[in-house]
Amino acid sequence: MTRRKGEQNSAAKALSRARRDLVTGVILIGGLTLLVTSGWHYVASLERLLGSTSRAQELASSDRILMAGMLLNLALILFGWRRYRDLVATSSQRDEAEARATTLARTDELTGFLNRRALAEEGAAAIALATRRDKAVALLVVDLDHFKTVNEVHGHLAGDSILRCATDIIRKALPASAVAGRLDGDEFAVLLPFDPRHVNTVDSIADYIVGALAQPMIARSVTAHIGATIGVARTEADCHTVDALLRRANIAMQAAKTAGRGRHAWFDATMERELISRNAIEAGLREGIPAGQFVPYYEPQVDLTSGAIIGFEVLARWEHPTRGIIPPDSFIPVAEECGLIADMSVSVMRRAFTEARDWDPSITLSVNISPAQLKDPWLAQKVVKLLVETGYPANRLEIEITESSLFQNLSLAQSIVGSLKNQGIRLALDDFGTGYSSLAHLRALPFDRIKIDKSFVTAMNKDPESMAIVDAISKLGESLNLPITAEGIEDQAIYDSLRKMGLHKGQGWHFGKPMTVAAARRLLAEKGLLPSARAVVEEPLQRRA
Template sequence: MPDALGERSLRSSEALTRLDPQQNRRDATMIAALRNVSLQKGAHSMIGLDHTGLGTVDAAGQSLAAQTEFDDVRLILRRWQSACGAGALPPYEEIALGSVGRFSDEIAVVRRLGDEPPLLLRCGQRFRAIVGLAESARSLAELPYAFNLAIGSAIDKACSAGEPRLTVCHWVVDGKVSTIEIVALPLSCRWPGEYFVLFLRPRASQVELASLLINSTQEGIIGLSPIDCGHGATSDFYILSVNEAAAAFLGSSIDSLQFTRLSDALTKVGISEIPQELLCAGSGGRISSFELAYGLGQQRVALQVGVDIAGGVLAVTLTDIRDLKARETLFRSLFDDNPAPMFVHSQSTGIFLNVNEAALRLYGYSRGDFLDSSLAEIRVDGRTNRERDGRELVLRHRTADGRELDVIEYTSETLVDHQVAILSTIVDITERKRAEAHITYLAHHDPLTGVANRTVFTRELEHAADSLEQNGRRFAVVLIDLDNFKTVNDTLGHAAGDALLIEVTARLRHLVRKTDVVARLGGDEFAILVPAVECRSDVEELAQRIIRDLTAIRKVDGAEIVIGASIGAALVPDDAADIDSLLKCADLALYRAKQSDKGTFRWFEAGMDMRQRERRALEIELRGAEIDREFELHYQPIIRTQTGKLRGFEALLRWQNPRRGMVSPADFIPIAEETGILDELGRWVLAMACREAATWPRDLVLSVNVSPVQFRKGNLVGAVGLALAGSGLEAHQLEIEITESVLLAESSTNLAILKQLRSLGVRIALDDFGTGYSSLSYLRQFPFNRLKIDRSFVREIVQCPESLAIVRAVIGLGTSLGIDTTAEGVETVAQLEALRAEKCGELQGFLFSPPVARKSVASIIGAYFEETSRLA
């Protein structure tokens, strides 16, 4: 017995998933297995496969002998049955070495030992020739995939049933498509392992491959032999060959057309003369395509005729262009009668080629004058011209009488006389632009007082924060609340209250510097941004002037009033490290001022907010933390939706604080981002995660989140490169996850960094997709590899139709753009089924596993491969 074993044929678990009718049972098993590993219970729920395979007994119970086409197979089956003992398989020697041996040219003997790959012990020459197996090949894994799958299926079913089984597959033999019968006969043997005899033979019926391909196309194909009328000129053609589509176009059959004159075939469909383009090509002249139209019964046929020549034979293709002609007719109708202004111009010169009546009315030209001009003559250069995307332009156009219009121009390419032209549809938005300008003003200003609103004030705070980071310039926020304003409003009415607010605004504008920003936050609350603060006394003096000046207001609308102001202030970076904290601190200071005697000013003090003090303490501990000792990585599995296979893991940072214990990422990540510590932590996460992932199977990926801080530092590309080089992890195994905030800040710079990462071979994912307001625009700017659907949509996908609609739209968008999708936060089987129905690519969530410590990752991977092996 040979003792060298080749590789066993491995059938992909994905293919088996498609064959397995028990999809839900397999999913439940995979989920249970992953959950058990993540909880470190060590128990895994396993199931077997019940797939049908190829060539199984049909619904009517047809026997193997009835399935086969060959008497030889029936003879082999009888000999196998006669060699069976009482409840035992026939011995290896009696079948493989006995009378069946006369079929040795068409059989192979296979041994399968445990989990080792099946080994070819003997293999006939005809067997090798049909499957394309080399003389030196010893393993079924070396077979072409079609035979690998079919033979593997036959062996599995024969082994399971304890009796012969038949499968078929299709293969090209001697240039023809043949149906190959494969019979697997199980044997017994005194040596270890499972033994099988394989019989292989093509069935009698075959299909000519070339004929199959030519007759399957919807294009007509004709081979023509020129008929010489003397002096090298062609007068007619013999039809040498014709396919079914061409025969149908000519209203006839292949048999009635072949070896007849082309002129006769054309006469039957009402064409009296052979087209000059064909005669010219047949005479050795210019070869050109042309259109041919004629009547066929009640139908009108329109064909595009292509011509080529080889060895003196013309190859003619006939393409049905009836739909194209109908679309052209429809286009002309829609263009001429469309109420929207439309025109067509040359892409290269801008000269107008056509215009409809609506455009002539809009621009005030006659048709002749418009077509004598060009696009450059109606566009106003340098006046609000800007491009929204590749097909939409916001422009300023000029009419015949000199008026200027704000328009949106939608463009698309078309063909005019085989030349590229541009079809433009015009929308006049002149009035809309005026309305938008007013709306924009209202969106950025308080409608009553005309000062900045909360939106603009927040934006100015962000600019001040950027200036602090770049130039170290401190800035302050002063919050002002009017004392006794409610009394004025209640006693004198809202008109008097509005008049008072307008007066207060005028006085505030007079008191501040040009660089200060005054805003009304709502009601009687005002705010002032004081940039570039040299010392606290400057802010204190401003506050005291405001109190004195507002207290001096004694009348409004002729009525006596008593009014004052309470003021609170906070300074960056002395009192707060970020904008949100700054506003909270200033608000706490204002609250303390209002609690004191009215008409007072207070700075923020640390004792005003114990939470702020705790936050600072956490920041100090974070700055002093030993990264290698206190931080660790946890990993959450990512699962392929349709197959249940493990795709990889997402790395998540955890902080084991010596004093506090495990600190939530929600508590320390924002602090690390704001203080810049996250850049160092991020580089550590990249290095450690890549090092760990390098020990995983090569088909698993690692997903790592990257903060905007790491983009701002400017060394992210280098950090990723070092992590890959230091770990040996393949670049395509690493996926960097970013949020929309990365693109909101310095988008051009950050997009350049993303492109550099892509050039390394790293994949890029957009996290929390759909929660921001600009996500779609970023898909146009950068080709992401993956969109991650936010857990807030997944949570409501079963109960909320709106959430389902959003998830469906994101998945559909990803599919149309060739971008994978991953749903986060999957916790129920109902959510799993809904996402599978929408064909979401991958899943994460507690339904499969929570994030687990590094030591548990190997168990999950092992369970996955164990489950995959069991499914196979």
């Protein structure tokens, strides 16, 4: 509606200008015509008025009237000419203003590149022209990797200057036939016609842009290191519009970011399938977490000396209504990426605490905390709240933290761990040996146990270096008075080797794969570690007595 009114107003203004121009033109043309057709009368009258004959005196009155008409005619001509000159000047200014308005409407003011709407229009024309010339078109989406940091640290004025520098680099890399635009704050798009037989031309341009943007940029006394990641898509039989190319190039760009940034990647169909699968998993997470589809599975933990079950590690499994059991490798990374890992973990812990609270007091539960959860300053309070709500004893809970999760904010981790320890919850350092500051973390945080990463345990009987690492960690635990748990015990040979080293606790498929709560209860019942199972055994003994 607003657009229609604007068009009507523009049409009315144009009509009014046309009417004024027409009136001015009529006046000027009429004056000139009158001057041409009556000019000889004016000249003759002027001669008679200047003469001194009696006949001239007799005609003086009529000649004066003709002279007045001539002067009026000249005045009209001068008025028309001046008005025409003003109209020409006004029209020129108006044309310049309209040209500037058109430019502003089609270009990004900061960078001078086309805006998204103009890019779509000119991109469509470029694709049509390239098709007629038997050429292909590549669309490059250029995303600046660390531009947000520049704005946060140095301010938006410095960020704008860095954007202009990046724009100059991109513009310098492009041939005259390219069409470039700015999509978003730090994202650009380039349509590049090329010979399909020489795809390396596009690779060379993309490599140049990535390499040039990786260099330090200096603007407004600020030195910035940003870098860029590029996704590339090309016209195909099923992809020949700007929107379709943008979609595919964005998919390729995200894949390049996942692979490590600072590079370019061409779109291929597997990327799209992975994206569809990933989006389906995210949608399933959002629906499945509140529906209780994520359940705990229990992996037995065993005393290596006696072979007795002393606890379980709680592992999340997805009981999908149509796909069955989905392993964690398929959904844990997506849950962490989309920020649902905390909700999922709380749901699984609540169910595990409820299911295990009536097990033998000697049976403990070990729960993994993800790096994303360790950024939450309220994590300790959430865990304690779950214990209170479910009635599960705090002294039967062990929280496992990986080394990698400690690098980002050690002070926050110390605060969370301190709060957990104050409630009687034990703490284990998981995947020990895979990080870079293991000893420093052992000193900084009050760990109760060390868990050796399973990659070393699984390979220890085949790889002397892995055997040496496991042995060294075992001796370190002894010297620090920290119990050791070995993960990944998959056969009797590994079991025997660990017993010889003096390790006292272990877990792995040799003792049983992760199992449902029903299977865990059956296993505990066989060992007499359920109150109901003990009652069944004790009752016949009492009768016999």
